[in-house]
Amino acid sequence: MADRSPAPDSPELRERWGGFEFTDAYRAKADKAIARYPEGRQRSAVMPLLDLAQRQVGEETDTQGWLPLPVIEYVADYLDMPVIRVLEVATFYFMYNMQPVGKFHVQVCGTTPCMLRGSDALFETCKARGMKKGHVSDDGLWTLTEVECMGNCATAPMVQINDDNYEDLTSERLDAVLDALAAGESPKPGTQEPGRHTSEPAGGPTTLTEMVDANHDYRDSW
């Protein structure tokens, strides 16, 4: 599991992030998120704002982004709410990174269905490429995290890398995805199984087979 404690509050951290402010583009998005809620309820927008802040930090550092304490304080100030309440939210959800991450945050699901379908091999693959759980790789490209179920059990095993899921993985397929990412390409997200589109049964439909080509009225067979 990732380290969920905030990065230490050091003078360097303050110096690097103390002046954090939303850029115009992010400010517009933030204000739009706030505007979804009635006046005086701006606190409700804390989650989208934290996400936006993390993305902006990501753009500035060319990583997935994370939430240094000064940025959390900035969001609290932006929403006029106590900073401890923002910290509570930020530490609760795994999608907010409390420590710096690499350009690609490789989150491998290790929960039972994925494990049974071979997630151990994915961890081996990642380790073979120099990743270590909870650490940024030396080239700054990768951070490996083991996560709990991401809800893709039908296409297990899976990894989530930044905003995309890559499913039906094997060591080779994951290697291919990671190679593509490292080369600056955008591999196709979703299932990596040839011929499979999303999470439909692998190897063709097993139910409602008559419906494949045309609409079929099943009511007679009930």
Next chain:
Amino acid sequence: MPKVTVDGQEIEVPDGATVLQACELAGKEIPRFCYHERLSIAGNCRMCLVEVKPGPPKPQASCALPATEGQEIRTDTQMVKTAREGVMEFLLINHPLDCPICDQGGECDLQDQSMTYGRGATRYHENKRAVTEKYMGPLIKTIMTRCIHCTRCVRFSEEIAGVDEIGAVGRGEDMQITTYLEQAAEHELSANVIDLCPVGALTSRPYAFEARPWELKKTLSIDVSDAVGANIRLDSRGREVMRALPRVNDDVNEEWISDKARYQVDGLMRRRLDRVFVRRDGKLTPASWDEAFAMIADAKPGSGIAAIAGDLVDCETMFAAKALLKASGSSLMEGRQTGMDYDVSNLAAVNFNSTLAGIENADAILIVGSHIRWEAPLVNVRLRKAAKRGAKIFLVGPRWDTTFGGEFLGTDLGVLNDLPGHVGDAFDAAERPAVIVGGAGLKGAHAKALALASSWGAAFNVLHMAASRMGGLMLGYAQKGGIADIAKAKPKVLLSLGADEMDYAAFDGSLKVYIGHHGDKGAHHADIVLPGASYAEKDGTYVNTEGRVQFAEKAVFAPGDAREDWTILRALADALDLKVGFDSFAELQGAMIADVPALGEEGLADYGALPEPDMAAKAEGAVASYPIRDFYLTNPIARASAVMQQCSAELLGPELAEAAE
């Protein structure tokens, strides 16, 4: 009024009651950790499980379930027993078995409830969770491994104190209670979380490893650190007061007390006057009682004797001095040490008439010259409740950090003569408006505030800061021109009853006799120091700012040669050859009650109707600053207390230094 059945007993419960409250009404004990009467419902400890029909066939958390018509509640079935045992077993999985070294031991909810509702032994053999300690300031000691995540402290700081500073970070097994970046909890009620904590996670830092609850003598007392008169319990061992805890009194302090009330008690053991001193050749030197009394008698005061009452004295002491003065033909008595001279011909005009509990029902409040968070933290709690119920609050005076919002109208009292339109509209529309005048507003705006209150039909309140103030006023400790009148009369002998805030320079020609308990400003200026008893060392009557007469009991004996104040005054009467008419405390109290009957009855004193206001009165002047410069050091006991000094330095230090620049 739904009717429910609890263990076969049919009872009617108030609308909006929860199942837990229904069970309590039926006399059933429901174990709980997270539920607290004065906090919002969290429902996260699951200890209060009961069986409820109709409903799903599983135990229900009774604290969060509304009682409805026809419910059948069982608290005594096997299912309930097993469920509670299960919850308790889970709670104890990560709770350390360190009761023998835990300060909560003996008064711990978890300990008590595991005895009654737990299994005898554990079945858990894995490693336990350990959590790092968190710093929460000089008053709260944390041993976070003991925390069971009830979140009472989080809810208290958010809802009651109004300062969001404690929170729960992380989730699941990794959830930890902390302040942001482990900053000290910085508000005047912070230590109440120690009482709220059902386990030993938050304990008292100054009291750490000092005593066990069962070896302490518990004495019912009244707090003297401000004029609210919070009901407290002094826990003492031998001659030492170990700690002060709040008692429940919904009319006064609910169940909170300020940090000063709680932690100034260590000052009772420091800087104490425990022997008689007289000034010889400009230096205070030890002497005997007889020498001191002889010196006073030698001064031959006749009727030239005056008494100034300090902020902490009880009514009996003040009455004993009053009787002494009366016997010598003097009426030079004053309690308002800082030179205030407001009109006291009608005590209703200087009383908190809304009552402390009543102010939380007000729907529009005007506060004139009062830093309520420092002058009466417990009133601030009430104001926050009022604001939560929708009250509009306006303040006149320098800005301070309110916990209830409110609009500051500037520091100029003249704003009262011509209030902005929206303020007037708010009060015209209000059904239960109230006006509160504090120490900084009494001088320039007392009459105008009375007139405003009368024109709005608002309750008129004066918020005092001294525990002795209302009692002193009832006993006649007030001159028309305030303390200046006493100085003008040039008394031969000045009796200072623990007066440590006054300016002694005005009494250069008088023989200054200080009867008090701490070596503070008064003792420094005195010619004769007679060691007296503090509030913990004598029985006494106190009247709080709302005119509530309350009785405090003696917890410990005064140190060394110190005597209860009334006995000193009685002996002094003999030395001056005067008859005061009492020889025992009971006789003294009898005489006092004969003089002021209201002091004989615990409860609110009746001061009659407010005076006819002077509608032409104008407010003038400005509130440059509030009387209290440092919340933690307002009285001689607190100034002697190491804990209070540490609080002042740590929590207010930088701020005060900035203000002084």
